[in-house]
Amino acid sequence: xxxxxxxFMFHLKVQRGLxxxxxxxxxxxxxxxxxxxxxxxxxxxxxxxxxxDHVEAFLxxxxxxxxxxxxxxATVVALRQFFAWVREITGGSANPLEDVEIxxxxxxxxxxxxxxxxxxxxxxxxxxTPQGLRDRAILELLYGSGLRISETLxxxxxxxxxxxxxxxxxxxxxxxxxxxISEPCRDAVSTFLRDGRPLLMQRRRPALRGRRDxxxxxxxxxxxxxxxxxxxxRTYGILAGVMKLISPHKLRHSFATHLVENGADLRSVQExxxxxxxxxxxxxxxxxxxxxxxxxxxxxxxx
Numbered sequence: 001x002x003x004x005x006x007x008f009m010f011h012l013k014v015q016r017g018l019x020x021x022x023x024x025x026x027x028x029x030x031x032x033x034x035x036x037x038x039x040x041x042x043x044x045x046x047x048x049x050x051x052x053d054h055v056e057a058f059l060x061x062x063x064x065x066x067x068x069x070x071x072x073x074a075t076v077v078a079l080r081q082f083f084a085w086v087r088e089i090t091g092g093s094a095n096p097l098e099d100v101e102i103x104x105x106x107x108x109x110x111x112x113x114x115x116x117x118x119x120x121x122x123x124x125x126x127x128x129t130p131q132g133l134r135d136r137a138i139l140e141l142l143y144g145s146g147l148r149i150s151e152t153l154x155x156x157x158x159x160x161x162x163x164x165x166x167x168x169x170x171x172x173x174x175x176x177x178x179x180x181i182s183e184p185c186r187d188a189v190s191t192f193l194r195d196g197r198p199l200l201m202q203r204r205r206p207a208l209r210g211r212r213d214x215x216x217x218x219x220x221x222x223x224x225x226x227x228x229x230x231x232x233x234r235t236y237g238i239l240a241g242v243m244k245l246i247s248p249h250k251l252r253h254s255f256a257t258h259l260v261e262n263g264a265d266l267r268s269v270q271e272x273x274x275x276x277x278x279x280x281x282x283x284x285x286x287x288x289x290x291x292x293x294x295x296x297x298x299x300x301x302x303x
Contacts, residue, residue: 008086017174019172040054047082110284121242123240124235124239130200131196131232133191133196134197137185137189138152140182140184144184144255146272148248151170151171167179203221
């Protein structure tokens with residue numbers, strides 16, 4: 001079944017354009033399943049040999065190994081997609097996932113930073129170095145526009161319109177959306193493009209020139225990685241005196257929550273975040289409600 005899994009992964013990457021992280025999650029789930037089936041049947045087993053009993057035994061084994069309900073649900077989704085694709089290309093009718101329900105799980109509330117903490121983090125990068133100007137612009141895009149870190153680091157210079165104040169983000173599945181940028185964000189990006197990026201691009205190797213025009217680069221002119229920025233962000237959190245563990249996604253969560261708390265409608269927040277389903281965005285109403293409860297308990301004399 002390994003060849004079928006490989007063909008399906010190729011389909012997801014080339015035809016559906018899923019993100020690298022999503023592809024990795026699918027590959028892990030399907031590879032484990034193929035290994036499980038091979039242990040029961042044989043390495044020559046095909047998807048048509050798989051029954052619902054095999055699927056349920058695999059899910060039970062994964063659950064017994066300590067897999068969380070959320071991860072178990074993601075595994076079921078991956079298997080559903082795989083067998084639906086198999087049916088489509090083979091014209092078969094059997095589907096071992098037909099009556100298998102996606103496990104229910106409690107959605108965890110995202111961790112949100114206060115407006116004061118965010119402000120301190122945004123001020124942490126030094127304004128005297130190209131790297132500091134670069135990281136300040138990245139932080140402003142993460143919090144000011146709610147971009148994912150992969151979307152931010154994937155920006156080209158032409159994706160940011162400083163005249164109309166918007167950025168062209170490419171999200172999951174390479175879906176494009178226009179997201180407004182704030183005045184502080186525009187200023188940070190403009191300053192980086194003028195005073196920081198030209199210095200970083202001086203060491204870019206000739207072989208890399210002309211391929212694309214990445215916005216955020218390292219001191220060697222190569223595209224900045226998530227791991228590289230994450231290390232810097234940890235440092236900025238310490239410099240800002242923020243006690244919580246800082247991550248790019250927490251800035252995105254804070255962007256959405258602060259919008260909702262200040263009266264933004266959920267549909268607009270959904271569009272800016274690039275969520276396909278508004279139920280994903282609704283979690284920020286619960287975070288906001290929790291914030292209101294905390295304010296009430298602290299401020300009301302009879303709380």
